[in-house]
Structures are given as C-alpha cells and as structure tokens.
Amino acid sequence: MSSEPDTTETLDVKGQSCPMPVVKTKQAIDDLDAGDVLEVVATDSGSMSDIQGWAEGTAGVELLKQVEGDDVYTHYVEKTE
Amino acid sequence: MSTDSPTSSTDEFDAAELQALRERVDELESSVAETDDDGKKMTIIATKGTLDMAYPPLILASTAAAFDWEVVVFHTFWGLDILHEENAKNLKLSAVGNPNMPMPNALAALPGMDAMATKMMEKKIDDNDTATIEELIDLSIDQGVELQACQMTIDLMDYDEDEFYDGVVTGVGAATALQHMAESDVQLLI
CATH class of the missing domain: 3.40.1260.10 (DsrEFH-like)
Structure with missing residues (x-):
C-alpha cells in the first residue's frame, strides 16, 4: 500500500456532482493555511479530471495525489501559498 | 533647495526623472494587470x-x-x-x-x-x-x-x-x- 499524504482536513463531497467538488474544494482551501493539505473525497468520476484541471489552473495550490477507489475518488491538495 | 554641491543638482534632476519613471511603471503595471494570466x-x-x-x-x-x-x-x-x-x-x-x-x-x-x-x-x-x-x-x-x-x-x-x-x-x-x-x-x- 502506498502511503497517503498527511492531511490537515477532509472535505466530503460524496454524492455531489459538477461543479460542486471543485467549488467546495476551492472554498475549503481558502480557509486553510499555507502548507496545509486538504483531502477531498468524492463519488463524481468527473472530479478526477476536474480537480486536476482546477489545481493546474489555480495559483497557490498543488495536487499531490489522486486515488481512484471503488466508486470513490480521493484527492490530496496542498495549499502552497 | 541647496545649490552648493553638485550632488544636489543631480538629486533634483533624478527626482523629476524618478517621478516620470514611476508614472510610466504605474501605467505599464496597470496594462500588464489586464493581460496577466493569473x-x-x-x-x-x-x-x-x-x-x-x-x-x-x-x-x-x-x-x-x-x-x-x-x-x-x-x-x-x-x-x-x-x-x-x-x-x-x-x-x-x-x-x-x-x-x-x-x-x-x-x-x-x-x-x-x-x-x-x-x-x-x-x-x-x-x-x-x-x-x-x-x-x-x-x-x-x-x-x-x-x-x-x-x-x-x-x-x-x-x-x-x-x-x-x-x-x-x-x-x-x-x-x-x-x-x-x-x-x-x-x-x-x-
């Protein structure tokens, strides 16, 4: 088993669909401090591509890891600044 | 304003030039802000x-x-x-x-x-x-x-x-x- 990044907080967006996983992730990140890592747990399969695209296009965040489980998609996003 | 040393006249010249430069920088910064990718x-x-x-x-x-x-x-x-x-x-x-x-x-x-x-x-x-x-x-x-x-x-x-x-x-x-x-x-x- 590969280890998951240490997380500061977990955001549960299971059952929610586009655009909620991205929008809620952004709102949760805004409430964190630089260096904090947010774990986002989603069931929206589109969140794999969407969170990646959002993290690439947004300053001050870095996508550390994405884990595709059985119907659950977990994303680890670090607030870098 | 003193004129008894060459430095002060240079300062005076610089101040005007500095002001012009500052204005130009402000102008450029605002135009950059409009096209800034971020x-x-x-x-x-x-x-x-x-x-x-x-x-x-x-x-x-x-x-x-x-x-x-x-x-x-x-x-x-x-x-x-x-x-x-x-x-x-x-x-x-x-x-x-x-x-x-x-x-x-x-x-x-x-x-x-x-x-x-x-x-x-x-x-x-x-x-x-x-x-x-x-x-x-x-x-x-x-x-x-x-x-x-x-x-x-x-x-x-x-x-x-x-x-x-x-x-x-x-x-x-x-x-x-x-x-x-x-x-x-x-x-x-x-």
Whole structure:
C-alpha cells in the first residue's frame, strides 16, 4: 500500500456532482493555511479530471495525489501559498 | 533647495526623472494587470431562461470563480428569469422541439406536457444530487461573480429591480457588456 499524504482536513463531497467538488474544494482551501493539505473525497468520476484541471489552473495550490477507489475518488491538495 | 554641491543638482534632476519613471511603471503595471494570466476574466451573456439553459452559465461562472477568475454574467431577455427571485424557482423545460424527449412533438405540444417534462427533469436533478439553480446563484454571488441584469429587458418585461436576488447588478446595458467582453479572456453567449 502506498502511503497517503498527511492531511490537515477532509472535505466530503460524496454524492455531489459538477461543479460542486471543485467549488467546495476551492472554498475549503481558502480557509486553510499555507502548507496545509486538504483531502477531498468524492463519488463524481468527473472530479478526477476536474480537480486536476482546477489545481493546474489555480495559483497557490498543488495536487499531490489522486486515488481512484471503488466508486470513490480521493484527492490530496496542498495549499502552497 | 541647496545649490552648493553638485550632488544636489543631480538629486533634483533624478527626482523629476524618478517621478516620470514611476508614472510610466504605474501605467505599464496597470496594462500588464489586464493581460496577466493569473488574473483571467470571463464574461458570459445569458439569454435563455429554460431550466436546462440556466445551468451552463451558472456552472461555468461558479467554476471559473473557483479558479480565481473575475466573472461577469450579463443576463438579458429570458436569461433575466434566472436572476428573478420568484421566476428562478419555476424555470420550465420545453417538451417541444427537443428530439431527445421520449415523445413526438405532436404529443409534446399538448397542454401540461411542459409541466410534465419539467417535473421529470426536476426529479432527475433531485435524484442525482445536482445543485439547484438557486444554490448555484447563491454560490456564484458568494464567490464574487457579478450577476448583471440588462436594464432594457427589465423595463421591457416590466420587472421591478427589487424582484431580483440580492447582489444582482441592475442599470447596465449593451455597452457595459461589451466593455467586459473586450477585457475578457473568455467570452460566451449562451
């Protein structure tokens, strides 16, 4: 088993669909401090591509890891600044 | 001001030059800010007020705001209903003219069919936990999206300005929309 990044907080967006996983992730990140890592747990399969695209296009965040489980998609996003 | 040393005259010259340079830097910085990649801007013109067509502008607007883009959505004609506090709760889906509807147009045109198609869509939205139009409006306003309501169509449709959601900007027209579009990286007509 590969280890998951240490997380500061977990955001549960299971059952929610586009655009909620991205929008809620952004709102949760805004409430964190630089260096904090947010774990986002989603069931929206589109969140794999969407969170990646959002993290690439947004300053001050870095996508550390994405884990595709059985119907659950977990994303680890670090607030870098 | 002293003139007894060569340095002071140099200082005087520098001060004027410095001032000119400062002004030039300010000017350049403001022009860079407009084209800065980190500060993208999007303007959407929302013209449709059916339940299905209310979603794309709001989903794109709230998502763009999550990218820290500056977002303006200019609502005109039927798009105004999306911002109208009462009408936004009752947006309808048309059963006619949509070949994907599981019924022929001749049947879809019968009374009550639009209401039925709307009920079906609302149930799907509910079952799928898709955000409602109201939730997306709240979310967009919370995130700083500027929702504008075209003044000409407000008057045309006989709406009152206080019938719109709090935070909706009224008193704007085509020139304002064009100005935002010209400054934007992304412009969409929906």
